[in-house]
Amino acid sequence: MKKALVIAISMYVMLFATVKAVADEEFALFDSDNSGTISVDEAKRNHALLEQFTHLDRDNNGELSPQEFARFTG
Numbered sequence: 909m910k911k912a913l914v915i916a917i918s919m920y921v922m923l924f925a926t927v928k929a930v931a932d933e934e935f936a937l938f939d940s941d942n943s944g945t946i947s948v949d950e951a952k953r954n955h956a957l958l959e960q961f962t963h964l965d966r967d968n969n970g971e972l973s974p975q976e977f978a979r980f981t982g
């Protein structure tokens with residue numbers, strides 16, 4: 909029983925790490941100047957991202973942080 913729980917937790921952690929790695933990679937693709945944020949200009953490469961930009965930009969600073977970008981739905 910305990911072993912199954914350990915396996916389940918391990919799988920969850922691995923899945924989470926994979927999802928995060930994919931998200932980081934996607935973020936890096938948009939952040940072409942490696943500033944650590946995605947500007948409107950950088951978002952223009954993806955129509956869906958540009959459409960959601962204002963909604964995703966929670967602090968309204970005109971750039972998307974990795975945390976704000978994490979809420980982007982495709």
Ligand SMILES: [Ca+2]
Pocket residue numbers: 939940941942943944945946947950
């Ligand atoms: Ca940038």
